[in-house]
Each structure stands twice: as C-alpha cells, then as structure tokens.
Amino acid sequence: MTKRVILAATLALAAGTAQAADxxxxxxxxxxxxxxxxxxYNQAVAIGSAMKSAYGTNLRLLPGKNDIARSEPLxxxxxxxTAAGIGGVYMAQEGVFEFGAERWGPQKVRVLLxxxxAKFGFALAVTKETCEKAGKPGCEGFTYSDLRGLKVGHIKGSPAINVAIEALLxxxxxxxxxxxxxxxxxxxxxxxGLADGNIDATYSSTTAxxxxxxxxxxxxxxxxxxxxSDAAGIQRMQDVAPYFAPMTATDGAGLSADNGVGAASYPYPVLIAMEEQDADLVYKQTRAMVETFDAYKDAAPAADGWDIKAQNLEWLVPFHDGAIRYFKEAGIWTDAAQAHNDRMIARQDALAAAWEELQAEKPADWEAAWAEKRHAALAAGGFKPVF
Structure with a gap:
C-alpha cells in the first residue's frame, strides 16, 4: 500500500472514529x-468486547471444530x-476436498477483512518428547524431515489443515x-493429543x-x-499449498522479537460473508472492526494483524460490496483492486456454472466428474485450476 493511500486511509479513519457513535x-x-x-476464537472474543464497548453490540460466537462445521451455519x-481459515475461504470458493462433495460445491464467499x-506463522508443533523419539534430544537440529515414521494429527472435515500439514511435510x-x-x-x-503424548506433531498457528x-x-x-533460502523445500511446499509463503514468526508460544522461527504464512483468520449477505450489514461490520481496532489490537495474540493498512485488496477471494463501500470511503480502494475483484468474481461464476451443469448430468462418479469439469471450466476462463 503506498504512503499516499495510507495517509488517506488514516485521515478517513480519524474522521470515521469521530462519527462512530452515529x-x-x-x-x-x-x-x-x-x-x-x-x-x-480468542481474537473474535477481543473484537466482540470492543464492539460491545463502542456500540453496545453483542457478538455471539459459534465455535466449530472444522471447516465444514464453521461453514455450514454461514x-x-x-x-x-465467519472468522475462517483458508479452508472455509479459498477451498470453499474452489469447491475442492470436502467442499467438492455433492451436497456442497463451490461457495460464493466474500471477504470483509x-x-x-500479524507476526505469527503456521507450523507443525512438536514436543521435546518428539525430538527424543527422532534421536535429537533437546530438539537440536530437529526439522520436518525428522517426522518420518512419527504420529501426526489429521483433522476430520478440515481440508485446510490437512493440506497445510501435507505442504509442511x-x-x-x-x-x-x-x-x-x-x-x-x-x-x-x-x-x-499432543499434550497427552498420543501424537508427535500437530498443526497450529504459533499464537494458539x-x-x-x-x-x-x-x-x-x-x-x-x-x-x-531452501528453494527446493519451499517449492515443494508451494506445490501443495500455493498460498503459503515463508516468513519469520516472532509472535507466539516461546517466540519473541529476538527469538523468531521460520514458518509459513497466509492471512488468518479471514472474516467472510456469503455473497447474498446484506451490504449495509457488511459495511457496518467492516467499519466497526476498523474503528474499534485500537481497542482490540493488543487484547488477543496477533490481533494487530487486522489493521486496515495490512489488507491485501488484490487477494485470491473477492471482497463483499459492503466492505468495498467502506474501503472507498477510507480512500484505499483502487481501480486495480476493482478489476482484480471482478476477475475473482468471474472465477466464482465459472465454478458455479460448471457445478450446475454437472448436477444436471448426474454422473455416477461425482468426485471424478467434478474434478474434470472444474479443471475444464477454469482453463476455459483462463484461470489456474491449482487443485
């Protein structure tokens, strides 16, 4: 984001804060x-507390164990x-893994923020006991290759987590x-399971x-x-999860600015709505999170990552019209962002059309037929299939 855009956003936000009560x-x-x-979840609690203080709004949280459990009520x-991970956002949009099942299909989800x-990352957490099993007591020199033959957590109904684990492996x-x-x-x-010693590694954000x-x-x-700097390893990781990028995590359990660790990163959580959600409600929720940012940014680990100045407005899932309305008021929405957003909506439309065609065809092997139909539709539209 340019300095001019940041300044415009800062001035707009200052004016907006003064109008919050209205x-x-x-x-x-x-x-x-x-x-x-x-x-x-912890960040959602902090955001809810801030909105309660500023607007008297109660935020009701419905916890879900996996992507499907969080996506179904939405x-x-x-x-x-939904405060979603990459599964409930990107994989839901793409209609892959659990979202490729006949009762689901590609979802027209939209991003708010x-x-x-943030300065946290994603990794496979292990214990000192894990390192000992791998013949590296004290975890000196322990790396992902040392997980060979060990027990790793696999989460039912959570393709995002399981693909992330696959990428790290x-x-x-x-x-x-x-x-x-x-x-x-x-x-x-x-x-x-990790705490009890029943498994040797599980996936997590460093700030869980x-x-x-x-x-x-x-x-x-x-x-x-x-x-x-391990180009081959990074390539193997991104071949599985193209949205992963290497970074240094300094926020999290056992970490600090002086004691960071190389990890993987992508936006998390992402606040999303369905396409048909009322634009005025989306606008208010987006604006409320921006205007109360100072009240919750330090109230939960990594909550400072919701900063409006950190938003990637040309991301792989489109933003909701209500959020775009707020971004325009804040002076940060650009013509390039709009063109990219239109392109991402076109991707969703292509997937939805392909899904409807397949439903009419009623194939005997749904999984195989959808994989073929999906790839063909995306290729025809000039989109990269990825999965």
Whole structure:
C-alpha cells in the first residue's frame, strides 16, 4: 500500500472514529469461528468486547471444530459472518476436498477483512518428547524431515489443515505415507493429543492458546524451522499449498522479537460473508472492526494483524460490496483492486456454472466428474485450476 493511500486511509479513519457513535449497529451479531482457545476464537472474543464497548453490540460466537462445521451455519444463514481459515475461504470458493462433495460445491464467499499483518506463522508443533523419539534430544537440529515414521494429527472435515500439514511435510521431503496419520474430530482435540503424548506433531498457528499451554507443560514445545533460502523445500511446499509463503514468526508460544522461527504464512483468520449477505450489514461490520481496532489490537495474540493498512485488496477471494463501500470511503480502494475483484468474481461464476451443469448430468462418479469439469471450466476462463 503506498504512503499516499495510507495517509488517506488514516485521515478517513480519524474522521470515521469521530462519527462512530452515529452508526446504527445491530444489537447482536453472530460469527462462527474456530474452537475455543484457538487464535481465531480468542481474537473474535477481543473484537466482540470492543464492539460491545463502542456500540453496545453483542457478538455471539459459534465455535466449530472444522471447516465444514464453521461453514455450514454461514451457508444456512444461522450466523452473519465467519472468522475462517483458508479452508472455509479459498477451498470453499474452489469447491475442492470436502467442499467438492455433492451436497456442497463451490461457495460464493466474500471477504470483509483479513488478519494479514500479524507476526505469527503456521507450523507443525512438536514436543521435546518428539525430538527424543527422532534421536535429537533437546530438539537440536530437529526439522520436518525428522517426522518420518512419527504420529501426526489429521483433522476430520478440515481440508485446510490437512493440506497445510501435507505442504509442511512436503517441505521436509515427506508425504502422508511417510508418517502415521492419527484422526481427530477437531483442531482442539489434536492439541490434547499432543499434550497427552498420543501424537508427535500437530498443526497450529504459533499464537494458539493451546500452544502456550503445551509449552508450559511437562513435554514442552518446539517449532521445526522453515528455511526461506531452501528453494527446493519451499517449492515443494508451494506445490501443495500455493498460498503459503515463508516468513519469520516472532509472535507466539516461546517466540519473541529476538527469538523468531521460520514458518509459513497466509492471512488468518479471514472474516467472510456469503455473497447474498446484506451490504449495509457488511459495511457496518467492516467499519466497526476498523474503528474499534485500537481497542482490540493488543487484547488477543496477533490481533494487530487486522489493521486496515495490512489488507491485501488484490487477494485470491473477492471482497463483499459492503466492505468495498467502506474501503472507498477510507480512500484505499483502487481501480486495480476493482478489476482484480471482478476477475475473482468471474472465477466464482465459472465454478458455479460448471457445478450446475454437472448436477444436471448426474454422473455416477461425482468426485471424478467434478474434478474434470472444474479443471475444464477454469482453463476455459483462463484461470489456474491449482487443485
């Protein structure tokens, strides 16, 4: 974002804050979010507290153990918004993995805001006991390749987490076939498995509340590093998860500005709505989060990543018209952002049309037919299929 755009945004936000009391916010809003104790849930609690103080709005949180559990109430209109990970945003849009099932299909989700500027990352958390099993006591020199033959958490109904794990294993030159996958019903369950010594590694953001708990426990916590200079490893990782980028995490369990670790990163959480959500409500929710930012940015780990100045307005999922309305008022929405947004909406339209065609065809092997139809539709529109 240019200095001119940042200045315009700062001036607009200052004016907007003075008018906050004049915004007619609903008495209650509802979000679905990750399990209690997760980074996303803790941030949602902090945001809800800030909105309660500023507007008297109660934020009702519906925790879900996996992407499907969080996406279902959004699709059914039982919640207004979802604080989602990449699964509930990108994979839902793409109609892949669990979202490729016949009862789901590509979803026309829209972004309000991203937590895109935080200093936390994503990694596979291990314990000192894990390192000992790999023959590296004290975790000296332990890396992803050392997970070979060990037990790794696999979350049912969470393609985002499982693909992320696959990508991190790929960085270490491994696949799911090289480890022992242990199924869990939810993200929090896998952390309890790690804490109890039932598994050797599980996926997490470095700031998850459960990570701090394990760090303080008898088994301790270690984050295997990702070396950004390892071009081959990074390529293997991005071949599986193209949205992953290497970074240095300095926020999280056992981490600090002076003690960071190489990790993977993408915006998390991302606040989303369905395409048909009322634009005025989306505008108010977006504006409220920006105007109360100072009240919640330090109230939960990594909550400062919701800063409007950190938004990637040319991302891989389109923004909602209500959010765009606010961005225009803030002076940060550009012609390039609009053109990109239109292109991403066209991608969603191409996927939706392909899905409707397939439903009319009623193929015997839905999974195979959808994979072929999806690739053909995206290629015809000049879009990269990715999955």
């Amino acid at each position: 915004m007619d916010m609903p008495g209650q809003l509802s979000w679905s979010a990750y399990d209690m104790g997760s980074t996303g 699709r059914q209109g039982k919640v207004d918004f 991203q937590n895109a500027g 790929a960085y270490g030159g491994l696949t799911w076939d090289d480890v022992e996958a242990v199924d869990f019903g939810g993200y929090g369950d896998s952390w309890r 509340g459960t990570a701090y708990e394990v760090e303080a426990g008898p088994r301790g916590l270690y984050w295997p590093p990702i070396d950004a």
